Amino acid sequence: DAGITQSPRYKITETGRQVTLMCHQTWSHSYMFWYRQDLGHGLRLIYYSAAADITDKGEVPDGYVVSRSKTENFPLTLESATRSQTSVYFCASSDAGGLGGELFFGEGSRLTVL
Amino acid sequence: GESVGLHLPTLSVQEGDNSIINCAYSNSASDYFIWYKQESGKGPQFIIDIRSNMDKRQGQRVTVLLNKTVKHLSLQIAATQPGDSAVYFCAERAFYNQGGKLIFGQGTELSVKP
Numbered sequence: 282d283a284g285i286t287q288s289p290r291y292k293i294t295e296t297g298r299q300v301t302l303m304c305h306q307t308w309s310h311s312y313m314f315w316y317r318q319d320l321g322h323g324l325r326l327i328y329y330s331a332a333a334d335i336t337d338k339g340e341v342p343d344g345y346v347v348s349r350s351k352t353e354n355f356p357l358t359l360e361s362a363t364r365s366q367t368s369v370y371f372c373a374s375s376d377a378g379g380l381g382g383e384l385f386f387g388e389g390s391r392l393t394v395l
Numbered sequence: 396g397e398s399v400g401l402h403l404p405t406l407s408v409q410e411g412d413n414s415i416i417n418c419a420y421s422n423s424a425s426d427y428f429i430w431y432k433q434e435s436g437k438g439p440q441f442i443i444d445i446r447s448n449m450d451k452r453q454g455q456r457v458t459v460l461l462n463k464t465v466k467h468l469s470l471q472i473a474a475t476q477p478g479d480s481a482v483y484f485c486a487e488r489a490f491y492n493q494g495g496k497l498i499f500g501q502g503t504e505l506s507v508k509p
Contacts, residue, residue, distance in 0.1 A: 314496075323484060324439070324499040339496065371438050383429060384497060386438030 284308075287372050287387035295395050300359045302390045304372030312375040313355040314339075314384065315347065317368040324371065330355055362394045407506045414472040416503045418485035423466060427488040429497065430459060430470045434481045442470070442483075472505075480507045 285306040294300050304313065315327040316339075326339030330349040344366060346358045355374075359366055369391050373384040408414045420428070426447040431439035445452045445459045445468075452459050458471040468485050482504045486497040 316499075321501065323501040324486075326496055326498075329496060340498075373438075383441040383444060384439075386440070388438050389436075 285372060285374055285385055285387045287370075287390045289390060290388065291391050293393045293395065294362050296363060297361050300362050300392065302357045302359075302370055302372075302392070304355045304357070304387060306353055306355075306372075306374040306385075308374060308376070308385070309352060310374035310376045310385070311352065313349065314373040314375070315345070315355070315357045316371045316373065317341065318371060318389070319368050327357065327370075359392075362392075364394050366392065367394045368392060404502065405504045405506065407508060408475050410475060410477060410507055410509050412475055414470075414475045414479070414505060414507075416470045416472075416483050416505065418468040418470075418500050418503075420466050420468060420485070420487045420500075422487065422489040422498075423463075425487040425489045428459070428461060428468050429486045430457075430468075431484045431486060431499075432479075432481045433484065433502070439484060475505075475507050477507045477509055480505055 288303045311332050314329040316324040317327055318324050325341050327341055327345050328336055328339055328347040330336045333349050333352050336347050336349055349355050369389045371389050372387040375384045429444040430442040432442050433439040443454045443457050443459050445461050450461050456473045460469045472479055482502045484499050484502045486499045488497050
């Protein structure tokens with residue numbers, strides 16, 4: 282089924298562990314984004330990618346790593362999870378980089394760091 | 396009913412009434428704006444967008460108004476239905492800020508009473 286999918290949808294981990302959230306889109310959109318959503322902060326951009334092998338920092342990149350070896354995938358890795366990274370993470374894609382077109386969001390990945 | 400964005404994050408309206416959700420943006424260089432709807436447990440969904448060379452745009456039951464003089468954006472929903480209950484986010488693209496990425500507001504929760 283076409284679209285943008287995230288996995289896992291729910292994850293509980295412990296402080297200090299590495300966690301990777303996966304994002305896959307089937308539209309061949311060139312731009313992909315990772316946002317986190319916290320109460321009182323709305324959606325904040327973590328990282329984005331304009332194309333394969335091109336990534337850039339957003340508003341809150343510290344503690345996160347991304348890669349984009351293939352156009353359709355944009356994994357987000359927390360190298361050493363902290364409690365402050367407990368959040369709902371949304372992946373999004375766009376064919377115009379948010380420069381004039383809408384972003385299409387996944388269903389979110391809810392991460393709890395104990 | 397009327398909401399003033401961040402200062403009144405909850406808006407409650409009667410089914411059938413019109414809803415107005417407001418958003419104040421800060422960057423006078425922003426040239427593109429989007430409204431998203433987010434239902435509980437789901438990712439944000441595109442509702443309507445508007446470019447800075449327009450002051451009004453209409454969709455199906457929704458209208459977005461842009462007042463660049465006071466940096467204000469509003470979303471009007473006609474004949475509000477229970478299915479409209481959700482959190483609504485405005486987003487702005489500041490082309491000269493952070494490479495043109497979308498920046499989201501904190502959201503307004505719309506509750507529709509039957």
